[in-house]
Each structure stands twice: as structure tokens, then as C-alpha cells.
Amino acid sequence: MTSEDQHAAPAPTSLANRYGGQKRALTRKGKRNILIAVLAVGIAFLAWVTTSAATTSVSFKDIGYSTTDATLTEVDFQVTKDPAADAKCAVKAMDSKFAIVGWKVVDIGPNPTDAGTDGGHTTGHSTQLRTESQAVSAVVDNCWIPDAGK
Structure with missing residues (x-):
């Protein structure tokens, strides 16, 4: 060891100096x-x-469907919305492999207050879908209130 090594003392270190004081x-x-x-x-x-x-509240309920033949299915459903509002509902028919064989967007116009139930809020609707092959199921996929500007 040299004399320089012996004279160099480590700097005083503490946790506070190294990491800072307590928060x-x-x-x-x-x-x-x-x-x-x-x-x-x-x-x-x-x-x-x-x-x-x-x-923008609109809801729907599937009531039922009937298949006339391999090219036509009828879907019955209810829509609940503000009576003065327009709505659109996408209806689909599916085959046994759940492939969509028919699709249609149905326009639901404003309702008079004496139509349906709940003062015109809930009304029943029926629509026919043309299908590519025999449908084994038909449902409402979605309903929405369209934008007023479009």
C-alpha cells in the first residue's frame, strides 16, 4: 500500500445523503x-x-320468427324508445351453422302516444327477410337512434 491509499478516507455516507431525507x-x-x-x-x-x-336510449326484444320457405323468414319484435324519435333496427336470419342468410335494416318511425304500450314508448313490429337458404333462427341484431344530421 502506498501512503496515498492510506490517507484517502471514504466520504461520510448515510442513507439520507444517498437517497434523500424522509418524505x-x-x-x-x-x-x-x-x-x-x-x-x-x-x-x-x-x-x-x-x-x-x-x-339515445333504445332497446328491443325478440318476440319470434317464422320461416315460410327457404327464401322468406318473418321476424316479430318490440322496440322501446322515445315516441318522438326515429330508430333503426338490424334484423338477421341464420342457418343451422349460424351463418347469416338474410339481413335487413328496418326503419322505425315516430309513434303516436296511443300506439303500443307505455304511452307509445313500446311498439310491436314485424318484418320479412329474403334469405339465401333455409333459416333456422332470426333475431334483432341491434337497434339505434340514427344521427339527426345524417
Whole structure:
């Protein structure tokens, strides 16, 4: 060993010097502000979900179907929506391998308040589908409120 090696002492190290001091705990005011922010975001999200579902709400229920022959199927269904709104429903017929053999988009216009049930909200509909082969099932795939500008 040389004399230089003996004189070089390691620098004083401690955990605080190496990693920094202890973090301060969150104050009571900080915790309260975080809680208020989380509640505000939660309330805003619930309001958005509620209003977006209420403005474009449409639902459907399959009632039944009948197959006249290999080229024609009739589908019966109910639609529940705002009586003044237009809606569109996609109806499909399927074969035994679940392949789509018939497809149609049905326009549902505004309803008078004395039509159907619930003051015109729920109305029954029937449509005929042309099919490529024998259908063994027919259902409503989806219903929606079309955009007013389109």
C-alpha cells in the first residue's frame, strides 16, 4: 500500500445523503383536496353516463320468427324508445351453422302516444327477410337512434 491509499478516507455516507431525507406525510388539507377531486370526477362521470344513456336510449326484444320457405323468414319484435324519435333496427336470419342468410335494416318511425304500450314508448313490429337458404333462427341484431344530421 502506498501512503496515498492510506490517507484517502471514504466520504461520510448515510442513507439520507444517498437517497434523500424522509418524505413528508400528506397533510390533512391535502388529503381533503384529493378526496374532493375524486368525488367531483366520480359525480361528473355518473352524470355523463346518465345523460348519455337517457338521450339515445333504445332497446328491443325478440318476440319470434317464422320461416315460410327457404327464401322468406318473418321476424316479430318490440322496440322501446322515445315516441318522438326515429330508430333503426338490424334484423338477421341464420342457418343451422349460424351463418347469416338474410339481413335487413328496418326503419322505425315516430309513434303516436296511443300506439303500443307505455304511452307509445313500446311498439310491436314485424318484418320479412329474403334469405339465401333455409333459416333456422332470426333475431334483432341491434337497434339505434340514427344521427339527426345524417
